[in-house]
Amino acid sequence: MLQAPTGLGKNIPLSKENAVMKKRNANLFFVVGILLIVSYYAILFVYPLLVAMVRSFYNWNPLKGTEDYTGAANYIDIMKNPLFYVSLKNTLIFTALAVTGRVFLSLLIALGLVSITRGRDFLRSTYFLPVIMPIVAVSIIWLWVYHPRSGLLNMFLDGFGIGKQLFLKSPDQALYSVVAMVIWKDVGYSVIIFTAGLLGVPQSLKEAAWIDGASRWQTFRAVVFPSIIPTFTFVLITAMIGYFQSFVEIFILTGGGPGTATYVLSFLIFHQAFKVFDFGYASALSVILFTLITIITVIQLKVLQKGNEE
Amino acid sequence: MKQHKSGQRILTILIYAGLILVAFITLVPFIWLIASTFKTNHEIVGVPATFFPRTFTLEHYGYIINTFHILRYFFNSLFLAVVKTAVGVYTSLYIGYLFAKFEFRFKNLMYGLIVFTMTVPALVTMIPTYNMANQVNLIDSWWAIIIPTIVLSFGIFMMRLYITKAIPTALLEAAQIDGAGQFFIFHRIVAPLSVNMVSALSIYVFLGSWNDFLWPYLVLNTQRKFPLSVALSMLNGQNNTNYGGLFVATLLTIVPILIVYWIFQRRFIEGVAMTGIK
Numbered sequence: 001m002l003q004a005p006t007g008l009g010k011n012i013p014l015s016k017e018n019a020v021m022k023k024r025n026a027n028l029f030f031v032v033g034i035l036l037i038v039s040y041y042a043i044l045f046v047y048p049l050l051v052a053m054v055r056s057f058y059n060w061n062p063l064k065g066t067e068d069y070t071g072a073a074n075y076i077d078i079m080k081n082p083l084f085y086v087s088l089k090n091t092l093i094f095t096a097l098a099v100t101g102r103v104f105l106s107l108l109i110a111l112g113l114v115s116i117t118r119g120r121d122f123l124r125s126t127y128f129l130p131v132i133m134p135i136v137a138v139s140i141i142w143l144w145v146y147h148p149r150s151g152l153l154n155m156f157l158d159g160f161g162i163g164k165q166l167f168l169k170s171p172d173q174a175l176y177s178v179v180a181m182v183i184w185k186d187v188g189y190s191v192i193i194f195t196a197g198l199l200g201v202p203q204s205l206k207e208a209a210w211i212d213g214a215s216r217w218q219t220f221r222a223v224v225f226p227s228i229i230p231t232f233t234f235v236l237i238t239a240m241i242g243y244f245q246s247f248v249e250i251f252i253l254t255g256g257g258p259g260t261a262t263y264v265l266s267f268l269i270f271h272q273a274f275k276v277f278d279f280g281y282a283s284a285l286s287v288i289l290f291t292l293i294t295i296i297t298v299i300q301l302k303v304l305q306k307g308n309e310e
Numbered sequence: 311m312k313q314h315k316s317g318q319r320i321l322t323i324l325i326y327a328g329l330i331l332v333a334f335i336t337l338v339p340f341i342w343l344i345a346s347t348f349k350t351n352h353e354i355v356g357v358p359a360t361f362f363p364r365t366f367t368l369e370h371y372g373y374i375i376n377t378f379h380i381l382r383y384f385f386n387s388l389f390l391a392v393v394k395t396a397v398g399v400y401t402s403l404y405i406g407y408l409f410a411k412f413e414f415r416f417k418n419l420m421y422g423l424i425v426f427t428m429t430v431p432a433l434v435t436m437i438p439t440y441n442m443a444n445q446v447n448l449i450d451s452w453w454a455i456i457i458p459t460i461v462l463s464f465g466i467f468m469m470r471l472y473i474t475k476a477i478p479t480a481l482l483e484a485a486q487i488d489g490a491g492q493f494f495i496f497h498r499i500v501a502p503l504s505v506n507m508v509s510a511l512s513i514y515v516f517l518g519s520w521n522d523f524l525w526p527y528l529v530l531n532t533q534r535k536f537p538l539s540v541a542l543s544m545l546n547g548q549n550n551t552n553y554g555g556l557f558v559a560t561l562l563t564i565v566p567i568l569i570v571y572w573i574f575q576r577r578f579i580e581g582v583a584m585t586g587i588k
Contacts, residue, residue: 029492
């Protein structure tokens with residue numbers, strides 16, 4: 001077999017056999033790779049995506065064995081379903097609050113981190129801890145942090161003389177409680193990205209602004225922020241796409257309740273698909289979710305690009 | 311000038327205070343969890359709530375290890391994570407290399423499609439994929455969990471970026487002229503030179519697998535095959551009143567992650583920072 005090519009490029013033993021071998025190998029390597037991705041994406045991405053879109057026009061229930069074309073019936077049913085609007089509203093509130101809270105907090109924390117030197121690495125890796133934790137485990141911990149009787153938070157509130165709160169058991173507080181937990185869990189991720197972005201802003205630019213007499217806030221607005229806009233865009237859009245699909249935290253913390261207070265689109269899809277087994281209806285819902293995410297992503301990109309050009 | 315300096319000092323103190331407060335809020339729930347694993351069930355739901363255990367017990371650890379058989383789920387998770395990481399990282403490196411250093415027809419179109427897959431919610435393809443798994447009799451099989459992750463869009467994306475930047479094409483051409491075949495070049499030159507990215511990606515794929523919940527939850531029915539996350543949610547759901555046991559199981563799900571994090575901390579942070587800046 002082949003030896004390790006020592007002294008790369010120096011000796012060129014191009015016997016005919018070698019040349020043929022080289023070519024065949026190159027082809028085999030290439031063909032195997034292309035075959036792998038073409039078959040993978042065809043079977044496990046393109047096909048399911050098409051099935052979801054086509055079958056959203058079907059009465060498709062694998063338990064009952066139905067597979068009948070029903071036109072836009074699923075979509076019409078969705079539009080008539082009050083729970084869809086509740087879930088849509090909750091999804092939008094949840095996403096907007098989680099994205100805003102996380103981006104604002106992480107930017108603030110990152111600005112703090114880049115202005116210190118001692119302990120920066122330690123603090124940063126501490127903030128990152130919840131990010132890597134299994135969402136199931138984190139949700140179970142917070143189930144108990146929010147426990148109405150014996151929870152950690154109520155223990156603190158008691159200490160300050162504030163009455164006990166119901167949190168997840170209250171229709172008014174449940175959604176915000178879930179938002180608070182996901183911000184707690186995810187903030188460290190964007191802290192790292194923002195810190196890296198902020199450290200990439202050339203010191204000379206900031207100094208120039210200070211020499212010109214700009215205040216901290218002015219420097220941030222005119223110099224620092226514009227140079228981290230790509231980072232900002234990345235954090236904003238990935239956070240949004242993620243939160244639009246949040247499922248496990250709702251599943252463990254509230255199960256959509258109390259009542260329908262924390263029903264979000266992904267939970268509705270899950271429920272329709274795997275509890276009711278109305279695959280057609282659930283597919284139509286998932287197509288709507290996908291469309292929504294795409295529209296909002298495109299709008300955000302457009303707005304941020306415009307902001308970048310100005 | 312002096313005033314300016316003391317103002318600066320106060321600001322620094324405030325920043326430290328804020329940052330330490332955030333670190334405190336981050337850590338307290340974990341510390342409370344650890345402390346609570348040693349409490350009796352009576353104390354856990356008791357009023358007033360306690361932070362540190364008043365009476366110290368190890369019974370929950372005994373229950374979770376001997377009766378709940380947490381080690382079985384632990385090894386299920388470990389096996390799945392190792393297999394998925396090995397396969398997924400290998401194919402990512404392979405395909406990433408193809409896209410970084412080869413020219414072929416429809417390359418940009420295919421790459422665009424791969425990037426596009428990352429923006430499609432998993433829930434959209436999940437229902438048809440579940441149906442497919444059902445048709446080929448893979449429900450309740452680990453194959454249904456492994457097969458969908460043999461190719462990773464995110465991994466391909468990261469590897470292509472890395473290889474494009476880190477490995478000079480001239481080096482590969484020189485090896486080719488020396489008569490090295492593509493498989494040789496890939497395994498002996500591209501792979502060793504990508505070791506940084508391979509380890510960063512491995513950590514993420516491993517974690518992703520360890521933390522994965524919804525798909526294994528849907529696909530598996532037999533309790534003995536559950537990974538930790540699914541077993542944990544079952545323990546939480548089944549009208550469980552053994553709260554201490556639940557806490558121990560939660561803690562033991564987290565601990566392996568903590569250990570991995572402790573060892574690879576730097577790689578973790580660099581990996582995330584890399585994805586963000588580009």
